[in-house]
Amino acid sequence: MDPLSLGLLVAVATVAILFSGVSVAVGLLIVSALFLLVFDGARSLEMMPEIFFADLNSFTILSIPMFIIMGAAVASTRAGADLFEALERWMTRVPGGLVVSNLGACALFSAMSGSSPATCAAIGKMGIPEMQKRGYPDTVAAGSIAAGGTLGILIPPSVTMIVYGIATETSIGRLFLAGIVPGVMLTLLFMAWAIFATWRSGNAMVLASRHYSIRERLEILPRVVPFLLVIVGVLYSMYGGIATTSETAAVGALLCLGMAIVIYRMWSPVAIWGVLRDSTKESVMILFIMAAAGVFAYMMSSLFITQSIAQWIAGLEVNRWVLMILINIFLLVAGFFLPPVAVILMTAPILMPILDAADFDPYWFAVILTINMEIGLITPPVGLNLFVINSIAPKIPLKTILWGSAPFVGCMFLAIFLLCLFPGLATWLPDVVMGPSL
Template sequence: MEPLTIGLMVAFATVVVLFTGISVGTGLLVVATGFLLIFDGARSLQALPEIFFGELNSFALLSIPMFIIMGAAIASTRAGPDLYEALERWLTRVPGGLVVSNLGACALFAAMSGSSPATCAAIGKMGIPEMRRRGYPEEVAAGSIAAGGTLGILIPPSVTMIVYGIATETSIGRLFLAGVLPGLLLTGLFMVWAIYDTWRRGAASAVLSGARYSWRERVEILPRVVPFIAIIIGVLYAMYGGIATPSETAAVGALLCIAVAIVVYRMYRAADLWVVLRDSTRESVMILFIIGAAGVFSFMLSSLFVTQSVAQWIAALEVNRWVLMAVINLFLLVAGFFLPPVAVILMSAPILLPIITSAGFDPYWFAVIVTINMEIGLITPPVGLNLYVINGIAPDISLRKILVGSLPFVLCMALAIVILCIFPGLATWLPEAVMGEAI
């Protein structure tokens, strides 16, 4: 049977298996094992355990649980509400300032925690009721928080970028730097739209009913949030200053975040620390299991010559490279509708990377494009995890209203992709300026 035909069968079988509700990692293992057994015989299954555990035999993988512990320690405290309150106190008199402060809080908390759902829950619990109390439309309140939560997988330190680096064997440090300016660009686009939409709906005057804060009240909240921000800055400085590797800086960052949580937020009870470690272990094991399963899945595709045939077929297409990129973006967008970002990256990045590099695209720029596509999937149905998180903390706001409020931010993300295509230096300049040109 032709490898491309087998590839179509694999794609169909994977979709069917994952739609049964089975976990992503288990689904990939089932599909890979089944196709190897059918087309390559039982002898090929002997190598699967070695391949699975071989995928996990990487020092770089240590950074994943460490960064997750950092996020869990931050998410288990009042850092989110405090961050929101600090920005709200400083921006309350700015037109549309409450929306801007919510988006800014989402961007900062998402960068600290690396978790979109945690960001939505932490900022939304305070931000959505306050925006509604001030007269902001429900769509603006819910949609801005849902979209703001997605920024965590782009702004460093990002677990999604770590997974991309491991899957494609690219520098994690460069990937982090590549996400900085696009992350700020996307945050800025979100804020511009939110302010315009608030004004367009006639709700801009709602800000005037906000409380006035003295300079003392503005400054007194800062000590609660500055330590966490300082840790993130310190982690990035250690990484790019040549002081330590990403895994080492992640370990130190995790320890410092736990220490700050204990000292600043009095999280010294063993039960509180147990929750942080339990949740971190659960999420880390899930991601690592998907990484191992994706390695087996990639081995199956390679053994049946599916990967090579797909690459040759695409390379043989006589199309403009931007048409090719448009097709790849469409694929990533559709995949992101149904699968979590980690799964999409692990399944597609090893196949797509040789194609985009042969077409003359920068792999670090492409990582940013992939990540923004994954962000869109977080606020679009049928999965749209952030939509359901917002609905959970504000059940009286219908999913339809949350979706309507989120769709303009999807257009902002699409605009960001277009801007990055026109100005790729937004993603490539900072890594080259700090670390030199990639070899």
């Protein structure tokens, strides 16, 4: 069987096994072992354990559990509620300001937690009932939080960007910088749509039930500013040459955990243990997928599937932007069914040679890929954020949440279009801070 036909067979088998209900990591290992055994002989299976553990033998990988602990520590406190309340107090007299406050809180909380579900839950628990109370449409209330939560995988520090950096052997520091301007741009697009949707519904002048004094606006800031300073400190440590990515992540995790204990009085050993337990579970899940994807990539390479697909696409001689549209469609469909980490690890070995041949910047593409993965978080059938919103606001039907999220998907498509027109939106800041990439 020729490699391209074999690749199609691998794709069908992978989809079938993943849809059977097994975990992504186990499914990838099953497919890898099956095809290596059938098409490369039993001796090829001897390499699987070595490949499995070799893909975890990297000091950089330590940054993943550290950043996850950092996010879990913040998510276990009232930081999300305080962020929402602080922004709400400052923007209470702005027309449609409450929904803008929620989106701003989502962006800031995303930067601290790096988790889309945690952002949806933390901000949505207070934000959605408050918006409903003030007369905002359910579509705007639920859709804005669902979309705002997706910013966690784009705005640094982002675990998804770390995984991409490891899989493609690109600079994680440069990837973080590449996500800042697009992250701000996407937040502003979300805000613009939310204000327009509020105005269109006739609720543009919905205001708070009370006026906050300057003293009331300032008194909540001490609870929020320390966490924001940690984010600034983490980024400064990384780009100021003070520490490596892994060392910075460890310091950030320790500081966030310490401030959660000091500021929010999380003294209980049970609460601290809960943070560490949940962080360990999520870290193991991501690392298991990474190791299994390494075995899967080894299988694809050993059977010459990866090389043949790359050669076939390169031989099509289509316009590079037509090629990018096809890649985006592929990523979009994959994101509908698989978590971002799995999509990155499974597709990176195939896509990177193609992107290099087409002369696309890998850091720019990382942002494009991430926004595609964001779309997957608010679209069925998986649409994790949709179900998180439904669980914290059960009176809002899932259909309403889906319709409320749809315009924000349009904002994401617009962001991808703008990034294609102006690649400098992603590459300018990394080039200024770290110099042009080679």
